[in-house]
Amino acid sequence: MLNHMAMTPDTPPPGFPARNAAPDPVPAPPSRAYLDIMAAQSRRLLETSSYVPAEREDAPEELYDRLERAVEDQREELVDILHDLHRHPEEAFREVHAADRLLAHLEARGLVPQRPAFGLETAVHAVVESPGFDPGRHRTVAVLSEYDALPGIGHGCGHNVIAAAGLGAFTALAGLLREGAGGLEGRAVYYGTPAEEGEAGKELMARAGAFAEADAAIMLHPYFADVADQAWLGRRVMRAVFSGVAAHASSHPFMGRNALDAAVLAYQGVGLLRQQTPPTDRLHAILPEGGERPSIITESATLKMYVRSRDPETLKALSARVEEVMGGAALMAGVGVEVRWDESPATLPVRTNGPLTDRWVLAQRRRGRDPLPRGTLSEALAASTDFGNLSFRLPGIHPLIGIAGEDVALHTREFAAAAGSPAAESAAVDGAYGLAATALDFLHDDALAEAVRTDFEERGGAVDVEHYFD
Ligand SMILES: [Zn+2]
Ligand SMILES: [Zn+2]
Known part of the structure; x- marks a missing residue:
């Protein structure tokens, strides 16, 4: 009787296949119910909410056009870099091939990048200033690239997309800054930041003096949707x-x-x-x-x-x-x-800067994308990033750009496949323009820079990240 009971299939809950109660070497697939309910909630929210950025003084239209052209001019190379990194996934602190590839792209455009940088063998650092740059009067914006991969599943977090987008943004902006186009003044700093996965490369770099010269830091991360601001723990x-x-x-x-x-x-x-x-x-x-x-x-x-x-x-x-x-x-x-x-440094949540996010959203709309406002996706869908540590040191944004279908989560083989897809190529190019335009706005518009600073202070200002948990 007992044996008979054991062999009778349970009545499965919705979303589960029928299973025998007897031991089974195959794991039970998780139910999709939770995911489906969250997706339905997001869709309902989307019908009634959309991101409304504050109005600001735009830079001269010609500068946005030039940024867009500069990004498009690099499209072939950026796409090639994206695929090259995708084919050669390297784990934290061992991203030699990726770092050299970024370095070569910067050098080919007349820049003078450094590697190693800030104590890390595979970190990259490059600086470009407008003529007559004065750190006392002008602002500095930091543009970041990540490029480490995951054990076993390669670019399952899509950092090859981050690498191409950050690189394209910085080099496009560098062209305008070097000649002081349209009277643009300021400085852009490129940080190739290794070892995000399971580590905190950005925190190590910060402790070695990186980012101290910057007034704001910007980067993007690929995702299954365009999201202006998602929770990071x-x-x-x-x-x-x-x-x-x-x-x-x-x-x-x-x-x-x-x-x-x-x-x-x-x-x-x-x-x-x-x-x-x-x-x-x-x-x-x-x-x-x-x-x-x-x-x-x-x-x-x-x-x-x-x-x-x-x-x-x-x-x-x-x-x-x-x-x-x-x-x-x-x-x-x-x-x-x-x-x-904290055998490897703790990472803080991401504190997103509101006014910089506004500029990111406007720049993405120019590329036909419309990032979801915060709260549209469930806060439960949250991971962590060492960018959080920067966001408590200086104003920053870490928006998400869609490269995969709604069902494809980070750190899966499916996401790794998406990171080498045509959608990833478009995201890298659209993202490069978005970051470059956001950086341009920050350097160009004094009132925006003031609003960025005020927003940062209102959310608690700079924190002693290194000693926060002491
Ligand atoms: Zn990841
Ligand atoms: Zn990631």
């Missing part, structure tokens, strides 16, 4: 190392103290803690070390976890709760625990 990396006492697990178990028990209790404790956290907090852990063999009481076990939250303050508070859970688990198992935070 702050993230810390925690490693808890539990230390027990080894013993023969059969003959002398009473002489042991089991570090794996503590790690498992900690893992479960984090699961229970989730009941009391808002949906914008994220806790996800692995157990990279849990013992050598079953006959030895585990002497050492490790739990590694990412702790994420929507605001720096809540990230700090959540970190304290997590640390208490680690201590409590150790106490229950009678083992020691050492909690190590």
Whole structure:
């Protein structure tokens, strides 16, 4: 009877295929219900909301035209770079091929880029100024490119698109700045920023002095939709190392103290803690070390976890709760625990600058794109980026540009395929123009620059990012 029950297919919930209750080597596919409901919500919101940028004094039309032409002139090369990086994915800190390719493009346009830069072998730095540039009177805008890939799935985050767009934007703007076209004054700095995935290359560069010369920093990221401003969570990396006492697990178990028990209790404790956290907090852990063999009481076990939250303050508070859970688990198992935070620097949430976002949206509309306003997509669709650390140092934007279908999430093979598609090529070119035009506006329009600064101060101003969690 029992056996018969076990073989009877369950009645599946909506979205699930029928499955036997018996052990099955194939995992159950997740239900799409949550995704479908979020998509329907976004569509309803879109019918009633659209982004309304504040009116500003535009730069002379001729300058936008020139930027557009300069980007179009590079189209073939930018597309070639996009595909070259896509074919040669390189993980964090090892992006030698990508960095050299960016360097060569800058040199071919008469610029003098540096690599290594700011202590990182694969970081790139280039500067261009208008004639008579005066740092006391004129502004500096930073344009960023990322280019690292993911283990196993290559450019599943589409950083090859970021690389091409940032590069195209900077070189287009450099042409105008060098000759002071239309009386344009200011400076543009290009930062090739390695090691975003799982690391915080931008934070390392900032600690080595990068970005200090800039008044604003801009970059884009590919996505499944054009979005003016999406939530990005702050993230810390925690490693808890539990230390027990080894013993023969059969003959002398009473002489042991089991570090794996503590790690498992900690893992479960984090699961229970989730009941009391808002949906914008994220806790996800692995157990990279849990013992050598079953006959030895585990002497050492490790739990590694990412702790994420929507605001720096809540990230700090959540970190304290997590640390208490680690201590409590150790106490229950009678083992020691050492909690190590931020082996690679913590990343803060992205604080998006409103007036700069307005200019990005207007520039994208010129290219036939219409980025969604914040709140159209669920805040639950949130990851993290080291750009957050810059956005708490200086005003910045990190808008999203669509290269894939609605169902295609970041960090998947499907997104990696999209990052080498014709849609990615268009996004790189449209994005290059959008960043260049936003940078032009920021350098050209004093009132805009003032509004950018005021917006930044109203959201809390500059934060001591390096020591925020000390
Ligand atoms: Zn990513
Ligand atoms: Zn990414």
